[in-house]
Amino acid sequence: MKQFEISAKSNSRDFELSENDGFVGALNFIKWSSEKATIKMGSGGVYTFNIKSFWKATAQVLEGERELFEIKNNFSGGATLIPFKEEHHFYTIKARGWFSNSYSLLSYKGEELAVIKSEFSWKGFETTYNLNCNENFGNTEREQLLLLLLVQHYRAMQRAAVAVATS
Template sequence: MGHYKANSTNSREFSLTMNNSNIGELKYSKWYSFKADILLADNSIYQLEPKGFWDSKIELKKDDKVLLYFEMGWKGIVIHFNDSDKKYLLRLKSLWSSNYILIDTDEKELLAVETDFKWSKLTFDFNIETSNEFDNFENKEVLLLTTLHCINYYMAFVNSTV
């Protein structure tokens, strides 16, 4: 099981670490934008780009190739991988919780995210616990940072409807 921390340096930049070692960053182009870049420690860069009416779908790209996309569903955010039939669901752990879980189609929990709102900075930090199965994923770092983007997307979507 892995334990990761994602800290927000401001409302647009998040750094992901494990055991104080930098894994990567999630950087938004501007405040309240769904367009963002993922920069990994190995200097590889991925783009998250909104598509569709009301930015209802977000695509993860590397060099103009779409690797996955996610969209809001009735139960949470559904993540679809383009190269396979794999689907994952990111949802709230419980109705009155601010914690999230990522599950597969068998409802097996792959990771849990605990949100921590920092009143002094008006930003969120995240604690992420991954399962052994998740730890064996290819490109798990990209999926972790994409999951952070999904959570920010979910919070922005829910807050805009209240």
């Protein structure tokens, strides 16, 4: 399996994805409490992640004004990423078990493409992330964008779990 490194900056709003010390892309949230984000790829592409609905059930990924993906969240903590004009080639993000701290990115065929997992260190009081994917996935900019969307979804689910635990 291919391994990517996710480094979270100290402000917990910025995440960088790299492979073998090479920059792949960055996920930058506008505010700490916001889900709106800018995604910058190592190849120069810039994308925007926007929430479309009031209950945060639907989001979109834009390249400029052009919609690339529509994201539909479900109540089990998963999401479906639907490419624009390619509804039959969707991707699914789902939790790997009820009390698991990992999520999988699946193709429309059910093939597991990538897995993200976090590990919390009490000593450094920081979270590290592990992202593993198939050898034949994560090579194109579109696939790397999907990996960053997996990171975004994972962060959203972690924030939701903290909100529930503290209420």
